[in-house]
Amino acid sequence: MKVFIYLNGNRRSSDFYLEEYKREYRKGDKVICANGGFDFAASIGIKPDVVVGDLDSKKVAIPEGIKLIKYPAEKNFSDFELALEYSRRLNPDKIVVYGALGGRKDHEIINLIILAYANIPMVFVEKEIEVYNVRNSLTILDSKGKTCSLVSLSENTIIRNLEGFKYRMANELLNPSSRGLSNIITESTAKIDLEGRAVLFFLNK
Numbered sequence: 001m002k003v004f005i006y007l008n009g010n011r012r013s014s015d016f017y018l019e020e021y022k023r024e025y026r027k028g029d030k031v032i033c034a035n036g037g038f039d040f041a042a043s044i045g046i047k048p049d050v051v052v053g054d055l056d057s058k059k060v061a062i063p064e065g066i067k068l069i070k071y072p073a074e075k076n077f078s079d080f081e082l083a084l085e086y087s088r089r090l091n092p093d094k095i096v097v098y099g100a101l102g103g104r105k106d107h108e109i110i111n112l113i114i115l116a117y118a119n120i121p122m123v124f125v126e127k128e129i130e131v132y133n134v135r136n137s138l139t140i141l142d143s144k145g146k147t148c149s150l151v152s153l154s155e156n157t158i159i160r161n162l163e164g165f166k167y168r169m170a171n172e173l174l175n176p177s178s179r180g181l182s183n184i185i186t187e188s189t190a191k192i193d194l195e196g197r198a199v200l201f202f203l204n205k
Contacts, residue, residue, distance in 0.1 A: 002025075002029045002030075002094045003029065003030045003032060003092040003095045003096070004030070004032070005084070005095060005096070005098070006033045006037035006038070006040055006041040006046065006098050007036075007083075007098065007100050007111075008035065008037045008099055009099040009100055009102045009103035009108070009111075013127040014044050015044075017098045017099070020098070020125055021098070030050070030087075030090055030092070031046060031047070031049050031050075032049065032050045032051075032086060033048040033051045033052070033083070034053050034079040034080050034082065035053030035079035036079075038051045038062065040099060047063075051069070052071075052086055053069075053071060053082060054070065054073040069086060078110060078111075080100070080111055081114055084114065088120065093121070094120070094121045095121070095122040096122075097115075097125065100112075100126075101126050101129070101131075111124070112131065112200065115133050115200065116197075116198040116199065117133075117153075117197065117198050118133050119135070121135060127205070128204065129202060129203065129204055131201070131203075133200060133201075134192055136194065136195070137191065137193045137194070138191070139189065140185060140190045140203065142188060144186065144188050145185065146184070146203060147182060147184055148201065148203045149180055149181045149183065150174065150180030151176075151199070151201075152196060152198065153176055153200070154196060154197055155176065156173065156175070156196060157195070157198075157199055158172070158174070158195040158196060159180075159192070161191070161192075162183075162190075163187075163190060163193075164189060164190030164191060166183060166184040166185075166186050167183045174196075174199075
């Protein structure tokens, strides 16, 4: 089961988000909106199962039948982090997030940090890029010729193997630096194997 989280970051790609959602959604998957992400989802015809947040930026009334989890405006966590915490209780196999990028830069950076340290497979899907958290391994399909980057936010990450990339790494240290910047996928199936945490994979479309 997948969980889809709608944030309020980049509304310019609304048509893209709708098509991606239709392509990925399967019966039994859940949709969660973080605060103003509900207005965004409603504008493209998506009805969530749950709305989470302080609702300070929500402009559309929430219909009956949608679970509402309301927090005070003054709180210690972002609406995205609260939505993610609720998602964990559903024990999903994967979390797909729309609208995490394209808004305020400080929000983007915090969202990426949350993604990097999440203990569930998760991806930020945008029109120009996809960003994955890498937990031990990641397989990338049908992306031959695309530019990508592998970035560690913590020290002592060991890249055991990069398979299907122009620039290979095997049993090498990847600390926070530009070491993994601007690689190229050379095979229809590419794979990353590593030991460490807080590692992001950026796939440019």
